[in-house]
Amino acid sequence: MTNALTRLALVALTIGFAGCSQSTNDSTEATGGPVVMDELPPTLDDAGGHPVHGPHGGDLVELGKEDFHAELVHGGDGISMYVLDGSATKMVPIPSxxxxxxxxxNGQVATFDLAANPEPGSTSGQSARFTSTDTKLDEWLDAGAEGAVVIQIDGKSFTGKVVHSHDHAGHQH
Known part of the structure; x- marks a missing residue:
């Protein structure tokens, strides 16, 4: 969250200073050039300042008070959950x-396991990605089921509310 806001503030200040650097003397040229960005900044929500969707296009689950996030990706390849940092932009591998x-x-309660599925190059015994192809989990998420996930990170337990958004713009389904 802080990096994205800092980046946006620096761009705004750079543009503001570039506009203010011109003097009333017409013979002086502005020394600043255009600001070039490699990519657009992420779309931020109004409340927390973190991205609306995770880096894989999924729904964000807040863990703690924005200490960490989980990203729930619900698509044709099954369900994936990624453990992310507080800015919801970088993966955080955990030993689980x-x-x-x-x-x-519909009045029923069920638990679903998502197995560790480490990304290539991950540290042995750690994963930031957890996956499942359980069709019941897929159906329940599609139908709007709600619940929770508990994740242990650095010796602390974090609980996040799991709700699948049906606003499918900008993410897989």
């Missing part, structure tokens, strides 16, 4: 073999 999501739907 699985994550457990508990959901409630």
């Amino acid at each position: 073999e699985s994550l457990v999501i508990s959901l409630k739907h």
Whole structure:
């Protein structure tokens, strides 16, 4: 969150100073050039300042008071959950073999395991990505089931509310 806001503030200040650097003397040229960005900054929500969707296009789950996030990606390849940092932009590998999501739907409660599925090059025994191809989990998320995930990070337990958004613009489904 801080990096994105800092970056946006620096761009705004650079543009502001470039506009103010011109003097009333017409013979003086502005010394600044155009600001060039490699990519657009992420779309930020109004409340927390973090991206609206995670880096994989999924729904964000707040863990703690924005200490960490989880990203729930619900698509044709199954369900993936990524553990992310407080800015919701960088993956945080944890030493866990699985994550457990508990959901409630139509008066029923069920738990679903997402197995560690480390990205190539990850440290042995750690993963930031957890996946499942459980069709019941897929169906329940599609139907709007809600629940929670508990994730252990650096010896602390973080609980996040799991809700699948049906606003499908900008992410997989």
